[in-house]
Amino acid sequence: MNIIKIRLSAMMFLQFFIWGGWFVTLGTFLAQNLNATGSQTGMAFATQSWGAIVAPLIVGLIADRYFNAERILGILHLVGAVLMYQLYRAESFGSFYPFVLAYMILYMPTLALVNSVAFRQMNDPAKDFAKIRVWGTVGWIAAGLIISYGFSWDSQQAIAAGLLKNTFLMGALASLILGIFSFTLPETPPAAALGERLTLRDALGLDALGLLKDRNFALFFLSSVLICIPLAFYYQNANPFLTEIGVENATGKMTIGQISEVLFMLVLPIFLKRFGIKLTLLIGMIAWALRYALFAFGDADNLVFMLILGIALHGICYDFFFVSGQIYTNSKAGEKFKSSAQGMITLATYGVGMLIGFWVAGKITEKFTVADGHLWQNIWLFPAAFALAVFVLFTLTFNKEKAHADEGLLSQGSTE
Template sequence: MQGELENRNEPQAVFRWLWIVFFLNGMTPGFWMPALTNIFNARGLGDWVSVAFVVPPLCALISPLIGGALADQRVPANRLFAWASVLASGALLAAFSSLDAGWNPWWFVCLLGMYSLFSGPAWGLLTVISLTHLEHGERRFPLVRVGATLGWMAAGVMTSYVLGADTSPTAGYASAVARLLCGVCAFMLPHTPPLGTGRSWRSRLGLDAFSLMRNRDHLVFFVVTALFSIPLGAFYMYAPELLKELGDKRSTATMTIAQLTEIVAMLLVGSVMLKYRVKTVLLWALGLSAVRFGMSACAGATGSIAWHIGGIALHGMCYTFYFITAQVFMDRRVDPGLRGQAQGLLALVTGGLGPLVGAMVCGALRNHLVTDDGRGWMEFWGILSAMIAVCFIIFAIFYRGLGKEEPAGS
């Protein structure tokens, strides 16, 4: 047993198990999220799309901070992640079973909310585990994180070409299986004990993370990240719908193009973080994101699917350079006893507050601008592109950084 434990904590064993867990963790939403809009539309539940996409970010306002606080103060992060994943798989299975059985959609919404509560802290916990145990974390973290991208891609391809489930709850069943396997494999991750000592109710709820806002740059970073996450909510909600409008019958598989460019970006981002300032890297990501949404606006104006596919391809690059840099940035700028809560706060902003507002804003924009005959997509994506341009301007003006010697991974 002791030998097994030692072997498990050898650098290559740690890397291997982290990569597998990231792969399965990325595969889970890769099955159901890109297909959900078309699954609902096929069942005449199109009006429920925005409601369903509101639920995960709403739950992410609660669980990431509490999960981060537990990992910082009470429960080893690896065990917390493993058991939460097992419970999340059961909730996801129940959610899609209710949809398949034709129950009232509120059953699906509530069960998806339960899944989201269990899975909300997942990415933050995996980030803490990875950057705690990986040697040369800035370089190697993107290499394990790319496992999640490959998992998402594999799920998309399997949904369209193996399961034929672009409009079927079968995609949700596959997602539940992937999540269960993720939880089982997570028991092989290295022990990551709590390092914090907080005892107050504020600490136990993860609210100590908000003390980071006292730093001006941190405040600007979190505000811009929240604003940036609002238009990003439209990507998985409505990019597949536009693909279908433009004649693509395999929209779930087409969406995985974003993951191809994300893989390339993952291989590059470690070196980029060590060479360029945080501000430079994040501004690149914001600027390219504005262009990416502008390309989808061009697709809506011209009816050419090539513009939209080009924008989807650019999405992977934008996502990686912003959010992976952000995760490493937060891990390196906070006290070790606050890392879990800091990642939880980042998850709250990127997976909770921003997407919650985004689901409502993007849903309202889509219903107001896009007509039944497919017109209005140019205005829809154009407005979202302008929103990201505003984020670029705010960050460029108000974020200061530490000077020329501040590489993102330092």
């Protein structure tokens, strides 16, 4: 691996180390240390969706027109370090929320910026990107292992002592390092300077709206938005659930999901080619229902294997639906609307879909909150039933067709 690839890999490692270092345990911190309600926790997680909605404006209107990608990446992470430090200092939800909202509005655009920096240095992105992007997943895993096995910040004793807030301090330090490091990355001029013209319509995917005239694609689009509701339950509730019922090193164990994601990413092209897009998407959907059923009936004692299996299903849940969905979108869009179509799907899922999902998850969690914790079985049965309903809808309405597994797109798919 040459020096540029090493630097790009380090960039990816830090980018996702930062996110994985606080986002996984956010629900636990809010509930245990800031006494946040289910709705307030949903609001905090929904900042990811607001960031996803605003991100195209920042990247499409600013970064791709006026500034080098590596410079704006550095600035955003330096400001992010300050905001993350403010999260570390927050003592109430009221003082926490404005900073987490500002942070995610600045962080979400950096996901596109690191890809821009990486792609611009590659002669063969289809071959090289996966080898660099995988270091992002390694960074996410490393953060979880450090929290659980390095410092035990997610243990019951540490949480009671208020030590879980140290995850924000760790994130602030990593953000500071990446902010400074970004200015040493290879120069990545704005698209306008290279003769490329990216409009806001491109960034938001508006030019690809015509794809919704295709019945199959419209059904897939609707299902993508709906399946984000069960997805939000995992992001928001998995760590608080595991911690509350007494699973030791919950954050470290949750990294099994990222390991699973990497493994199933390797299987996905073969599966798509052999069985087609409909069956692949359906397996992804039913995996969501199965994982939540496992969470509903598992426990921290004799049935802890059910919880571990539910975590390990993350690779199938995410890769077989969201990554294969990106591939399907790519195959339907054609050359003219590839970028617009991906922008539209991202905005619909991580923007609108997750925004609705976190709101629903917050309301359901609040409804089943009791004096000594939560009625977790009731909470998990809701997304299980919802995912099953989406599965049935898709089974009955989507006509079978094939999509080619575009290796270049496949390598971009992971979002933890």
